[in-house]
Amino acid sequence: MTLSESQLSQLKETIYQLALEENFQDMRVSDINTSGYFEKFKSWLNNGYHGEMSFLERNQELRQHPDSLQAGTCRVLSFRYNYLPTNAQFSAPLKNPDMANISRYALGRDYHKLIRKKLSNIVRQAANQLNLEQFIEARVLVDSAPVLETAFAEKSGLGWKGKHSLIINESGGSWFFLGEIFINQPIQVDAPVEDKCGSCTACISLCPTDAIIDGKTVDARRCISYLTIENKGPIPEDIRTSLGNRVYGCDDCQLACPWNRYSSVSEDKDFYPRHGLESSELKDLWLWDENMFLSNFEGSPVRRIGYQNWLRNLAVAIGNTGNPDYIELLEKKLPDANAMVTEHILWAIKTLGEKHALNNTRSKLLSKTKKLINCVVNMHPRDA
Ligand code: SF4
Ligand code: SF4
Structure with missing residues (x-):
């Protein structure tokens, strides 16, 4: 059964408030139409920019149509969760070749389980508080299924897609994780926001391996994040020198981005560095x-x-x-x-x-x- 307009707006507000209580910074809603976004994704694949990530070639139907992944889905709720640790040194490891530079998101605990658990609590509690359990069918996703997550984040206005291909939020920069809830109720959608990259090209010129090409596209085969994390094979010899001391991921395009002047640090101790990894x-x-x-x-x-x-x-x-x-x-x-x-x-x-x-x-x-x-x-x- 479809809820009434007032029930839908109550549901949206309740989910939003619960998300804030769980330390998310924002929640925005989009419909499930992937038109335009899916074609761009296909063309990225056709150009071979995904490297050896063959899992991205599979399940195209599910990726294009969220309701094939979870029957009845008509809205995607996108959430953002800051992860920048307060005590992560910003540039010390990059400046010192004897130190290991590890991407900031990976200095602490793995986020997948943590965010998934929070999102599951939010939707369960919202349904429970509003006495709507029997009308709500939802599925929580945190990098756990074929989903065009940046497309939904962009459509919903959680931020815009920067030239480095990550989502940027005007008040929060880009140091955050994304998570989604697929839901079967037609909650009111939010409007996209304006792309504010403008004429800036800082990320493109500062990328150590020239992995960012035009049209907000990253060639994963040259991207250090892909080469040091997803890539199971050898690192191409002609790129090795450009890796410097980046041993797990790369933050350079985010460090270069002027919008990260406005990013806030995470208060979540789970993402604080462990074992002194920020200065190893x-x-x-x-x-x-x-x-x-x-x-x-x-x-x-x-x-x-x-x-x-x-x-x-x-x-x-x-x-x-x-x-x-x-x-x-x-x-x-x-x-x-x-x-x-x-x-x-x-x-x-x-x-x-x-x-x-x-x-x-x-x-x-x-x-x-x-x-x-x-x-x-x-x-x-x-x-x-
Ligand atoms: S993560 Fe690093 S290598 Fe990849 S696009 Fe950004 S700056 Fe370039
Ligand atoms: S560095 Fe500049 S071009 Fe790149 S994502 Fe940030 S604002 Fe956009």
Whole structure:
């Protein structure tokens, strides 16, 4: 049964208030029409920008039509939840090549379960408070099904899609998670907001791997977030140097974005950094064995990439330090490494070795030049 107008507006207001109580910053509503958004997504796939994420090629019908995913759905409620930890250092790890730079969203607990639980509570409590349990059918989604989540966030006015392809909120920046509730009641929809990127291109010019192409499109095959997280295979050799010390994800486009001047920090302690991850040295992380990796990343999103890919990412970052003192440390992990990681370790050793040789040649050249200058000075003391 469809609820009356007043019941629908009561339902919307109750869900909104409960969301605020659960520490969400906003909730907005859209219909389920994906027209325009779905075609853009298909063209992104057809261009191969999704790399090896073949799961994105599947379930197109469900992605295009939310009511095929959850029968009866006619509205999508989109929520935003800030995650920026108060004590995350903004630039220290990026400036210091010996430190590991981990994407800020991954410094604390994995958000999926946490946000899903909050959203489930919200819809259950709202139905209960309004005595509407038998009329409401809902499904909570947090990255857990084929959903065009940024499309719904954009349609509902939760924010606009920035040129870096993330949703930006005028008062909250972009450091937030998204979550959705599919619902069977025609709650009043909200209007989209104006795109306020304007002529800014900061994210495009500061992206270390030139992964952002025109039309708010990111080529995942060049994006460090994809290469260090979703990618199961080797990191392309021509991009390795550009990764710098980014060992899990990349925040550069968000750091570049002027709208993040207005972002607020999260009050949720679950997203505060654990194990000093916001200021870890590469060499310390490199020394973790698999058991330490699994226990230190218990409940963290980093755990899902697995130990071998973690080593792969660290090997590249260590190779990028330019410090040949790390060669011995790199060699220590060769017995634990699979074939793919071994290749990355050997690349790092070679890179550091070449740097070392170059430094030696430079210092030999420098000392030869100094000797030559001394010689000339001694020959012509009055000209010196
Ligand atoms: S996450 Fe990093 S690599 Fe990916 S688009 Fe943003 S700046 Fe570029
Ligand atoms: S950096 Fe500039 S262009 Fe990029 S998303 Fe932010 S406002 Fe838009």
